[in-house]
Amino acid sequence: MAIKNKYKGNGFQSHENQNSSLSKEILVGLYRDMLRIRRIEEAIESRYHEDEMKSPIHLVMGHEAISVGSCSTLKIDDLIYCGHRTHGHYLAKGGSLKGMLSELYCRANGCSGSRGGSMHLLDKSVGMAGSSAIVAGAIPIATGAALSFQLKQQDRVSVAYLGDAATEEGACWEAVNFAALKKLPVIFFCENNFFSVCSPLEVRQPPNVEIYRKAEGFGLPAVQIDGTNILDVYDSTQEAVARARKGDGPTFIEALTYRWRGHGGAGDDSASGYRDPEEVQHWEQYCPVDGFYDYLIKMNLYSKAEKDLAEKEIKEEIEEAFDFAISSPNPQEIDLYTHVYSQ
Amino acid sequence: MAIKNKYKGNGFQSHENQNSSLSKEILVGLYRDMLRIRRIEEAIESRYHEDEMKSPIHLVMGHEAISVGSCSTLKIDDLIYCGHRTHGHYLAKGGSLKGMLSELYCRANGCSGSRGGSMHLLDKSVGMAGSSAIVAGAIPIATGAALSFQLKQQDRVSVAYLGDAATEEGACWEAVNFAALKKLPVIFFCENNFFSVCSPLEVRQPPNVEIYRKAEGFGLPAVQIDGTNILDVYDSTQEAVARARKGDGPTFIEALTYRWRGHGGAGDDSASGYRDPEEVQHWEQYCPVDGFYDYLIKMNLYSKAEKDLAEKEIKEEIEEAFDFAISSPNPQEIDLYTHVYSQ
Amino acid sequence: MPWAEALLASKSNELPCSQEGRVLSYVDALNEAMALALGLDPNVIVLGQGVNDPKGMFGVTTDLHKKFGVERVFDTPLSEEGLFGVCTGAAMNGIRPVYLHNRPDFLLLAFNQIVSHSSKFHYMDNGETNVPLVAWAAIGRGWGSGAQHSQAIQGLLLGVPGLKIIMPSTPYDAKGLMLTAIADNNPVLIFEHRWCMRNKGVVPEGIYKVPIGEGVYRRKGTDLTIVGTSHSIELATQAVDQLNDTGITADVIDLRTIKPLDEKIILESVQKTGKILIVDTGWEMGGVCAEIGCLVAEKAFSYLKAPVRRIGLPDVPSPAGFTLEQFYYPNEENFSQVIKEMVEKT
């Protein structure tokens, strides 16, 4: 089985000897945020077999540069909306780790009160505004948020994260058309990882069709980028955000990336046969986290000692958050019946 | 109010002094078929105030070149599927006039037994296979018909007629993607008349967006043509049909045209203010029927006398069909309950 | 929230529907409600296919865009699913959209957003998100509307938690319930009936509130209870009035809302009469009639003196043709017939 989905980006080679216009502080922050997400995912994965997180999980390993690179260009009152693969965006936007883990452990103090589960993480205090487990379901909703900003003349932007498969849902294009028509401050951020569960892109969309070109046909500025390269993600999102803030309307970003783990649950499932384990290994060479670390080291912006410290801090934070979640109370029967209607 | 929708075609000027590769017989047949549809629509319109055709009507005046030009390239066992504006396609594909008028008069022997009405005309004996009053509803259905041809290895083509507004429904693009993916023998024929009921295109789709370019983004050969020029319609449909028969998959055709009458019912409703009456007059200059007549005359392919004869024959046919419909029996109560389920 | 404050500040609550006062058409009553809401709260928007065209959605939205601008009263692409989601997202962020549709049939395209999103965010988001939106549609009937343009789909949505569903019959209620719906912090569906939209009636000026979830007696009587909404309860009332001479009297209850359902008024009346006829503009099977029939058999069984009856549509798609329609839709005579049978059989 050949490597079907050719890697189209350059990893960090494209920035290898190139100074970024971003400050050292920001660059190191980007790295630390990616590292944190990676470690959190690893921790969740390592404990998932205990069967205490009674929630489906959709790990984001391989996608970290997208979450962190894009969310870093947003302000706290800019809003993001996600699909089922929420962990990375939730954390990158500043969502509470304790709230997330409590949610995975089905606790009363979970970030959505144990009503939502891992596919409905939200933390409205930081602009992680909602998610939908229905593929493409949140795209029109993010568009509606942008409409509210426009109507209220607020200087805010909303982002809809979507997978490659979400572009097969008609509602995606309905939302894109409306956003372009009204010049809404929304960014459609497509994480093209070439798979929908176990179905490769080629059984769902014709060969030689590029997703971002569809968006272009609908009248949007659209771009295809290397989703494992956080600086590319940062730059293109920043451009889109600027466009939105200027009133010039929406942008469609297609970031090529790869999911290292199975669609849901812990571990890689390539052995089942739907994708070549070599393909996974191929993509792992372009680790968004490690690749950026190498870059920072090469550019003399970071050191091994600093990384070790970060690892230590992150480890402590994660342990504390797990302890918090596990020792948190379960919901009560009465909780079932609240919030069906709003007053 | 300026003429907003610039006329992009050339009427028959593009063929003015140009010989068509089609035989005289075919050319005259095309003209006669258009003339017949025009006269039928006029007859319906002139009697609609009698309130005996208790059915919504959506007249096709201005669109005749599309119905006739495209259906003429099809074989009897090729199938067409329509939306609400069915009259022209039904007649052009060879549907029974008596069956159609009986349907409009709600008679038991209407082409859909008085269950369908004007928005559900069908005549399966000639490949007018169905229609949907839900905008874009028939697009996936026509695509499914093409899938059946492919699975059964039949040398047949299906056509989905759709309006400009139908391209705002997500299901349209879901069907287009699937057809391109599977290389199905289907033609998506978009009649862009710049309006959805009273809503002009510019309040529904962004400026400078061309519908056929959207289709291109989805991986289809797509073309924009002058929908008032029957030779352009014929040629581009024939090309699409040939592509489909060769197994090369679907084509998207966008034909620019204009509806002379109100969205539904009899008469022009421009006076109500949603479009400029001058705009209607402007388009009437490019009458698909008269323009083609002038061309035929100029090319010495037809004569006034032949036209007079055609008019006479058509008039007689129409009168007979109206008499037939009006004197046909109404359905019975028992008819209500049949065909809910198929045996 | 300017809206809620203004509503509370306005002294009027449930106004009695007196027979005196200004007479307005049903359509104008709706138009007035929207104009008041738009005037009161800058977050209210009105959208839908053709809301600002000369036809103005049967007249319901006529000229609103002239008064309040096309930013707030605007036409939309077709995209029913996408636009319902857009309204939901806007509502989650402080806008109060009123999204109008010619026909409920078109809402079928948006079921994913209605059933799995709009009505569920408040719950899924642990009460942190509100979705104050109104979706409005007019049930079609007659003139060949046919199977795809005349569906009364309220029964399909009755089970969906988190939704409110309103079906008014009078201009008074149409206006009052529209105002209440716009002020409500939940997704509210309003199903009008094209034939009710011909009605005229007394409609107070200014803001008043008709509560969601409360029915009213249109007639008081002793022989049986008739409950329903919209055009069906109108027909039932006419049938009862025509039977006056025969001495038959009935409680006729216009529920006005089908979700939440006013169980109290239904059970109270059945307790008195012991017989119930349930009427609805939708299919009998699995619809509003079924819910109420079951409810009564559960909670008022000991008072029931006769089988419950329902009058809705048969398990058949709407035919397009005029003659078939006459057989399809129950008329006043069918109503009278059933009422007489129910009263006679004791």
Place this chain on the structure above:
Amino acid sequence: MPWAEALLASKSNELPCSQEGRVLSYVDALNEAMALALGLDPNVIVLGQGVNDPKGMFGVTTDLHKKFGVERVFDTPLSEEGLFGVCTGAAMNGIRPVYLHNRPDFLLLAFNQIVSHSSKFHYMDNGETNVPLVAWAAIGRGWGSGAQHSQAIQGLLLGVPGLKIIMPSTPYDAKGLMLTAIADNNPVLIFEHRWCMRNKGVVPEGIYKVPIGEGVYRRKGTDLTIVGTSHSIELATQAVDQLNDTGITADVIDLRTIKPLDEKIILESVQKTGKILIVDTGWEMGGVCAEIGCLVAEKAFSYLKAPVRRIGLPDVPSPAGFTLEQFYYPNEENFSQVIKEMVEKT
């Protein structure tokens, strides 16, 4: 039609569900049904998201593509609305699609095609068009499926004319009804329940037909009638068996199909027991329970000795968390409790 002929030719009709014979898992029974249908009729196709991936739609479609080729057993883009329409169009032209979905929730995206197209063409086209298609989905439950991945939406579709809706509970019925559904010339929806899919049972080899619209007795008794389908009737049967010691016996009727509804078996049993408990995996309000409760109050009123009861889901979205789920879903104990109450109160 090769299909119909083959079916008629096969001597088997309704086989009795004996306790002897080959034991198969529910999932394998479904797989076998599809394999038989694919083998019998070249016009049968099986499609859906991931039907030919290693997971094979919970195993239901595993390896079918290897036997019958990826032209006939194929993966699809998401596009639920579009693909439902594609299936409808193919079915209108002689193909017999079996379109599988992980979850009924995803069918909400296709309601326009299901409600306004697939189920209506035969009628709108005056009987000239058939739509022999099967849409299949498995109701989710547990492990945080939550509000958008666990909806039992059968109640939303019960009213739609022209549809057939099947909800099996045993491997025997799952296979037999799948075969019948594929042979049927109408759009048929099959709602499985993820928890029934764990079952094993006796399943005959080869083709046999379980009729659509006919229920069966799972237990016979005298104290009350319990009707329902799928996982609910399974739970009810267990509850009744556990109550054996107390001397309580019940007619337990597995309807297997909810549309068309087997009125005869329901009314026959209620006539005997005078009491009915209706169970369903969906919401109580406006759903299957409501229809059957109303039906009995209409047509078996004089036999009823006690209020009808229903056990379904409360008017609340499914919560995601484990603890809340325990409160949300009725369990065997809830069933026993209600049964005991119904028997005791006379």
